[in-house]
Amino acid sequence: MKYRxxxxxxxxxxxxxxxSHTAGAARIGRVARTLFxxxxxxxxxxxxxxxxKTYRGHxxxxxxxxxxxxxxxxxxxxxNALTIAKDEKIDIHFHEEEALTDHPNTAKVVLTKxxxxxxxxxISIGGGKIxxxxxxxxxxxxxxNHPAILVVHNDRxxxxxxxxxxxxxxxxxxxxxxxxxxxxxxxxxxVIEVDQNVPNTILKxxxxxxxxxxxxxxxx
Amino acid sequence: MFRNVAELxxxxxxxxxxxxxxxxxxxxxxxxxxxxxxxxxMRENLKVMRAAxxxxxxxxxxxxxxxxxxxxxxxxxxxxxxxxxxSDVLLDAVSKAVATNEVNAAMGTICATPTAGAAGVVxxxxxxxxxxxxxxxxxxxxxxxASGAFGFVVANNASISGAAGGCQAEVGSATGMAAxxxxxxxGGTPSQSAEAxxxxxKNMLGLVCDPVAGLVEVPCVKRNAMGASNAVVAADxxxxxITSRIPCDEVIDAMYKIGQTMPEAxxxxxxxxxxxxxxxxxxxxxxxxxxxxxx
Numbered sequence: 001m002k003y004r005x006x007x008x009x010x011x012x013x014x015x016x017x018x019x020s021h022t023a024g025a026a027r028i029g030r031v032a033r034t035l036f037x038x039x040x041x042x043x044x045x046x047x048x049x050x051x052x053k054t055y056r057g058h059x060x061x062x063x064x065x066x067x068x069x070x071x072x073x074x075x076x077x078x079x080n081a082l083t084i085a086k087d088e089k090i091d092i093h094f095h096e097e098e099a100l101t102d103h104p105n106t107a108k109v110v111l112t113k114x115x116x117x118x119x120x121x122x123i124s125i126g127g128g129k130i131x132x133x134x135x136x137x138x139x140x141x142x143x144x145n146h147p148a149i150l151v152v153h154n155d156r157x158x159x160x161x162x163x164x165x166x167x168x169x170x171x172x173x174x175x176x177x178x179x180x181x182x183x184x185x186x187x188x189x190x191v192i193e194v195d196q197n198v199p200n201t202i203l204k205x206x207x208x209x210x211x212x213x214x215x216x217x218x219x220x
Numbered sequence: 221m222f223r224n225v226a227e228l229x230x231x232x233x234x235x236x237x238x239x240x241x242x243x244x245x246x247x248x249x250x251x252x253x254x255x256x257x258x259x260x261x262m263r264e265n266l267k268v269m270r271a272a273x274x275x276x277x278x279x280x281x282x283x284x285x286x287x288x289x290x291x292x293x294x295x296x297x298x299x300x301x302x303x304x305x306x307s308d309v310l311l312d313a314v315s316k317a318v319a320t321n322e323v324n325a326a327m328g329t330i331c332a333t334p335t336a337g338a339a340g341v342v343x344x345x346x347x348x349x350x351x352x353x354x355x356x357x358x359x360x361x362x363x364x365x366a367s368g369a370f371g372f373v374v375a376n377n378a379s380i381s382g383a384a385g386g387c388q389a390e391v392g393s394a395t396g397m398a399a400x401x402x403x404x405x406x407g408g409t410p411s412q413s414a415e416a417x418x419x420x421x422k423n424m425l426g427l428v429c430d431p432v433a434g435l436v437e438v439p440c441v442k443r444n445a446m447g448a449s450n451a452v453v454a455a456d457x458x459x460x461x462i463t464s465r466i467p468c469d470e471v472i473d474a475m476y477k478i479g480q481t482m483p484e485a486x487x488x489x490x491x492x493x494x495x496x497x498x499x500x501x502x503x504x505x506x507x508x509x510x511x512x513x514x515x
Binding site: 001002003004005006007008009010011012013014015016017018019020021022023050053054056057058059062074076078079104126127128196197 | 221223243246250251252261262264265268284285323324325326327328329330331332333334335336337339342364365367368369371372375376380381383384397433434435436437489490507508
């Protein structure tokens, strides 16, 4: 079953005009902001495919910046996101890319603050659902059909066991899990698809474990 | 869990409960949330839908591109004059579908049903029929669960995306959902709901997705209007006891297969249909050409 809940059909509440070009874009921006965990000084947004061609008419630009400002899909401040970003001294740059991508609605978001940077590639697959396909050079495979959490961590023994123990304790079932790292012993990423929404309290509990850098959820 | 319309109707009829109740019970089970939480979440959706309709029929909303806006107000004024051809209920539903989609195009707040581009049909029909059927708030929430149940089947067995299956998958699905839910709201049986869905969707088959300049505006807003009127008529036909010769699940399957064989130019790429007409191309150049020059 591609859709699990009636609220995928009746919902989400969002700012128009397009669930894929507006709500999806806002969600991609917001995942980037959540993972970055603070207000960036600069955001570089690269639009590909249909996003590159129609972003102005669809408000994809304001939506994705709204997400970067941590606004939800239904936050009416989205329409003024560019002005708000300016007021908050976030330097926004849009780049229209010609490169062909696997999905027509693809965006890359690069957030920067001083030396710290994050690079995330997301696709908007319809109805406001998104998939994150790349994070800081890590390739991800997220179906977008299940609630999922991303755990950025240090590549050390026991970290994966710690995370799965917490999920087990709260009776959260893992449907699919991937672990990737760039280099042995360095930064690594866990992508965990689960069967039900993970409340923020559990995300906080996971974040407090040793060697965990950041935990966020992509889908409710 | 129901996988198709036949199972949905069977679940409702064997337990003697409405379609909406089947959907509510499934949602409670799948989400692990309480019945109260699930119903309140739908209540929020209803509130957003009502606010969008009210804004659309009272304010002169305009889209960013300037292609759409203001037609819902025109229809309301036309209804007030009393000299209309169809019926006040039908036109009210149509105007409220237009209202929602104009608010959507103007980057207002809406509830995607099942998508943003098709968000007008389900609320348009509900609020258009509100004065006539005088439903309680619970019944209106039930209408949304019932339409969600049928949309759930379409989304899982076919598609609700214009890019994947053409506008038949988007406004077409919304039309079928609204027709089926309206039957329940008007006191019809679950199987009559299924007939209404089949009749409504049959009449949207083959509908291409050809947005001018790739924007969710032309012809989307007016297609939501026609979807709403189609839904009301299909519901009336089903309530009159008319059945679809082709069962609902087979109509959904036909819709899916038509979508798969539809050329890509007619699936939200703005390469064919109305988007490729001389005027469509002119509008596209005006919207994007000028703004690109100004960059």
